[in-house]
Amino acid sequence: MVFVAPSASIIGDVNSVSVVSRTNIQDNALVHVAKSNLSGKVLPTIIGDNVTVVHSAILHGCTVEDDAFVGMGATLLDSVVVEKHAMVAAGALVWGGNPAKFLRKLTDEEVAFIAQSAANYTNLAQVHAAENAKSFDEIELEKVLRKKFDHHDEDYDSMIGIVRETPPELVLPDNILPDKASKST
Numbered sequence: 001m002v003f004v005a006p007s008a009s010i011i012g013d014v015n016s017v018s019v020v021s022r023t024n025i026q027d028n029a030l031v032h033v034a035k036s037n038l039s040g041k042v043l044p045t046i047i048g049d050n051v052t053v054v055h056s057a058i059l060h061g062c063t064v065e066d067d068a069f070v071g072m073g074a075t076l077l078d079s080v081v082v083e084k085h086a087m088v089a090a091g092a093l094v095w096g097g098n099p100a101k102f103l104r105k106l107t108d109e110e111v112a113f114i115a116q117s118a119a120n121y122t123n124l125a126q127v128h129a130a131e132n133a134k135s136f137d138e139i140e141l142e143k144v145l146r147k148k149f150d151h152h153d154e155d156y157d158s159m160i161g162i163v164r165e166t167p168p169e170l171v172l173p174d175n176i177l178p179d180k181a182s183k184s185t
Helices: 108-134 134-150 154-159 180-184
Strands: 017-018 030-032 045-047 058-060
Touching: 030 045, 045 058
Parallel strands: 017 045, 030 058
Antiparallel strands: none
8 A cells, every 4th residue: 555645646648657665755845757858858757665755845757766865855856766774864966977975874773763664554545545435325324323322321321430520610700791770771
């Protein structure tokens, strides 16, 4: 399952986009392809398994291998390859022919975080898919059931040991309300 946020865009207008399973593309991210470039290469965009593409990232004619993480607002341009277990920093600009600076290997904890992030969004995608698959009648039935079971019965509550506090009555001082006698004069 793949999670694509409602405000994310995947545009395969002049070439192909491939997204493998358990990948998530978050809000305002843009995935696009390249038809042609200076090198004359045809550049699809390929996103591997267990990849997290975070908010407002731009991927254009590039490859992101399995278990990678693309940070907020990062931009990956034509021919870029993000390798397995790599993390692209937020706001980074990675362009072909001039690779990003290697800082360090990811820790085991960071690799686990990338996998967990992908799993979390895969689960969210399943919830969204189930909700969006409901018919109008199912949605209306759920509304009725929520209203029915939202009612709080004092006898039932007391049998199962729930005590609901009743809000105190609102008592206003006498001088707050206008005097009825002064209104009639």
